[in-house]
Amino acid sequence: xxxxxxxxxxxxxxxxxxxxxxxxxxxxxxxxxxxxxxxxxxxxxxxxxxxxxxxxxxxxxxxxxxxxxxxxxxxxxxxxxxxxxxxxxxxxxxxxxxxxxxxxxxxxxxxxxxxxxxxxxxxxxxxxxxxxxxxxxxxxxxxxxxxxxxxxxxxxxxxxxxxxxxxxxxxxxxxxxxxxxxxxxxxxxxxxxxxxxxxxxxxxxxxxxxxxxxxxxxxxxxxxxxxxxxxxxxxxxxxxxxxx
Numbered sequence: 001x002x003x004x005x006x007x008x009x010x011x012x013x014x015x016x017x018x019x020x021x022x023x024x025x026x027x028x029x030x031x032x033x034x035x036x037x038x039x040x041x042x043x044x045x046x047x048x049x050x051x052x053x054x055x056x057x058x059x060x061x062x063x064x065x066x067x068x069x070x071x072x073x074x075x076x077x078x079x080x081x082x083x084x085x086x087x088x089x090x091x092x093x094x095x096x097x098x099x100x101x102x103x104x105x106x107x108x109x110x111x112x113x114x115x116x117x118x119x120x121x122x123x124x125x126x127x128x129x130x131x132x133x134x135x136x137x138x139x140x141x142x143x144x145x146x147x148x149x150x151x152x153x154x155x156x157x158x159x160x161x162x163x164x165x166x167x168x169x170x171x172x173x174x175x176x177x178x179x180x181x182x183x184x185x186x187x188x189x190x191x192x193x194x195x196x197x198x199x200x201x202x203x204x205x206x207x208x209x210x211x212x213x214x215x216x217x218x219x220x221x222x223x224x225x226x227x228x229x230x231x232x233x234x235x236x237x238x239x240x241x242x243x244x
Contacts, residue, residue, distance in 0.1 A: 001049070001053060001055070001056045001058075001064070001106045001109065001145075002056075002057050002059070002083070002107045002108050002109075003046045003049065003050070003056065003057065003059070003104065003107065003108065003109045003111060004011070004059050004060075004061055004103075004104055004107040004109070004110045004111070004113070005042050005046045005058060005059070005060050005080065005110075005111045005112065006039065006040070006042075006059055006060075006061050006100055006112035006124075007035050007036060007039040007060070007061070007062050007067040007071065007072070007073070007075050007112075008035070008039055008041065008062070008090075008116040008118070008130075009034075009035070009062060009064050009067075009071045010033065010034060010035075010036045010038075010116055010117050010118045011031050011032050011033060011034075011118060012031070012032040012033065012034050012042075013037075013117065013199060014032075015030075015031045015032055015142070015193055016030075016031075017026075017031075017215065018041060018135075018215075019213045019215075021085070022164050022212070023212050023213050023214065024210060024211070024212055024213070025213075026213065030068075033046050033067075033068075033071060033076060034071065034072075035071055036113050036116045036117055037113070037117060038112075038113025038114050038116075038117070038172075039113040039116075039173075040113075040173075040180050040181075041113065041173045041174060041175055041178055041180070042111035042112050042172075042173040042177075043058075043060070043075055043078060043079075043080065043181070044078070044177075044178035044180055044181045045108075045113075045143055045173060045177045045178040046058045046111050047078060047079040047080070047181060048079075048178055049109075049145065050079065051079075053145075057081045057082075058080045058081050059081060059082050059083065059086045059107070060072060060075040060076065060080040060081065060084070061083070061085075061086070061097075061100060061103060061104075062083070062084075062085050062203045063084070063085075063086040063087060063088055063090045063091070063096045063099045063100070064086070064088070064090060064151070065087065065088070065089055065138065066087075068085065069085065069196065070176060071174075072085060072196060073191045073192070073196070074183060074191070074193045076187075076190075076191035076196070077180065077183035077187040077188045077190070078181045078182075078183050078187060079187065079193035080194075081194065082194055082195040082196070082197070083194070083196045083197070084103055084196075084198075084199060085196060085197070085198050086099045086103070086199055086200075086201050087198050087200055087201065088200075088201035091208065092206060092207055093119075093121045093123050093124050093127060093205050093208075094127060094204070094207045094208075095204050095206055095207070095209065096124055097123075097124045097127035097128045097131060097201060098131065098202060098204040099201055099204070100112075100124070100125075100128050101127075101128050101131035101132050102202045103199070104128065104132060104170075104189040104205060105132070107168065107171075108168050109150070109167060109168065109169055109171070110112075110125075110128060110132075110168070110169070110170040110171070110174065111140045111170075111171050111172070111174055112124065112125055112128075112170075112171075112172055113172060114138050114139035114140075114172040114173060114174045115172070118154065119131065120127065122172070122176055124137070124172075125138050125170050125172035126170075126197035128139070128170050129170040130168070130170070134168045134169060134170060135165040135166075135169050135170070136169070136170040136171070136172070137152055137154060137163060137165060137169065137170070137171050137172070138154065138171065138172025138173075139154055139172055139173070139174040140152050140153070140154050140171045140172060140173050140174065140177060141153050141155055141160065141169060141174060141175070141176060141177055141207075142177060143173070143177055144175075144204065145156050148166055148167045149164055149165070149166055149167075150164065150165050150167060150169050150171075151163075151164050151199055152164070152165070152171065154175060155174070155229045166179060176233065190208035223236065
């Protein structure tokens, strides 16, 4: 079995975000980047499948410039066999999906996170499935293989849904599909020599253009009210918060 895991290169959630060039460009200075957390779950499940099924290979794919290679190497250190980097800035979901679809032919299972944590669009997996003409399921919380049948559990409003589909398949993953894996020293050393192929992007017209970024408003100061001062609490909820 051949598995393709698509990983995003995103800012750590603890990073302080700012913008430059009149708020038209994200300022990457001083920002720590990581594998997208949902992509981490997808990668971990792919490695589990590989360990349980002899002959399975796991390839990592990232759409990004050269600065994403440390993130790709971490994925290799976790257990992927090789990697592909599409040498392009991921400008929008359609562009990224088209790049993935161009290299996903021949893979039995295409795994990725349910969404990236920078733009949170959550549509790339569906686009890739449509472009490849194969089923796409998301958000997948559990995924097991039974021959060429994939048995999944996905989250829906108010509960969970069990679904089955045949390979090949695209799945957008989330917790608790697998436990995150931390690379060990052996994995880190071996990742240095694993193949990382850099390819040019296919021509795709950008469908989104960024005009300006805006930060959310800063949170106001917290006002502490004594637990026995109900009257003041009610007054402030009426006059300041205006929720009563």
